[in-house]
Amino acid sequence: MSNAQTVPATGTPTTDALPAENYKMVDALGHQLRVYDEGPADAPTLVMFHGAPHNSLEFRFNVPALVQAGYRVVIPEHLGAGGSDRPISENVSHLNGFFIDPALDQRKRSWYMSYFQFEAAEEALRADDWALAREFFDWHPDMEHIIADWERPNGLKASWLNWYHATVNPDRAPKAEPLPDVTVPVLQLYSMNDPYIGPDQLITGREFIKGPFTLKRIGGAGHFIARNAPDVFNREVIKWLGDRESERRGN
Template sequence: MLHGFPDFWYTWRHQMAGLAGAGYRVAAADLRGYNLSDAPQGAGSYGMRALLGDVSAVIRAEGRQGATVVGHDWGGAIAWQFATRVPEMIGALAVLNLPHLSGLTRELAENPEQYEASAYTRRFQEEGAHEELDAVTLARWVSDSEARPRYVEAFERSDFEAMLFYYKRHYPREPYRAAGPPEARVGCPVLQIHGLEDPYLLPGALNGTWEWVDGVLTLVTVPGAGHFVQQDAADLVTRRILAWLPR
């Protein structure tokens, strides 16, 4: 299970308990630069090949040759790429609140509302943007008052510059142009869950996902849930993942 920004492995606490209780083996990683994971210096250390290598290493460390990969936000972006670039190691893919890159780039180019919603990413791509971040501010989104101190502690251990390397290396840059067909289609089953109140990644980017997936696509939209749908609708997300997982 792969988290996004700004987050760490603990975001999956509800789903981990439900999945483990159902008999599944679960591993949730801190991405590079976050919490207890290493934060190698330089943007070059955050290329997609390195990030995919981290996912492969976690799977092998668990003694497995493949896994179902679940990702949210940047973890979802990595998971989409893992499904097309390391297909031999993924049995199924679940992505939360991160549309396929082809859908996102189309919306950035053609939808003014998505352009405005992504204004923060353009700030993050500026030189020195990480200097404006702090742990307390990054944890403000956490509505669970008991969990928030854990987030502050995790972010104090994290590398803010590393966090923003993901945006500098992988988020589309202006001028935005709709992408052509992806080089490779996703062949495994896909579960896509999207909180409809996400102010950053609007649901219009979900349109056309079926054009980039050859496997069976299951799309679940969640009214009333925001960007962090795995916490906003924790029980529903856990139930949907359990109902979808291949037995």
């Protein structure tokens, strides 16, 4: 099963938080992760992973609709982000295809990954009230939340820069084995004006997705689809999950 369709993005509501009572701390291999957990314990569970440089608040416009649709939503904040430990250290299709040749367009879009290898990057991002960072994310409506996270002790390095230090530095990054193919059903949402992930990545990444695949192209949402077009994100995800459940039950 495979199809592609462009869905227009629309405006977003306004709220600043998720209910504090739904957060808990969870031990993970000796580190403490802050995890958001809402919905009935016996309901189908959706685990949502936020991207860098955000935290669980990235999904605050999605959680209510998903819970209302009958799901339990669990959002772990990755190391360095939100309330999780800060040790020193999405739109993307299958990672095996991220830099496969020909990938010049994607390498150009990912220039910042190389820039962040230099210590000067942190000072440059902080300068003039985060002017460079604000310009880099000028389409992101949660910039004040993100900067507040960065300004906590070790915040910028732990929640953003060190992820690139550890994964894409050509001298220090570990040479990992290729990831396995994905064999379960996949829904991929892609914004047609994503400045970070090029359309070629959809083609190379698709080679490693062997299960049923559905592509939805979202117009005008930038890179952060769940945040910038939550109504479209919620509708498409809930419908896709419902279709998979109907298939599972043989309906």
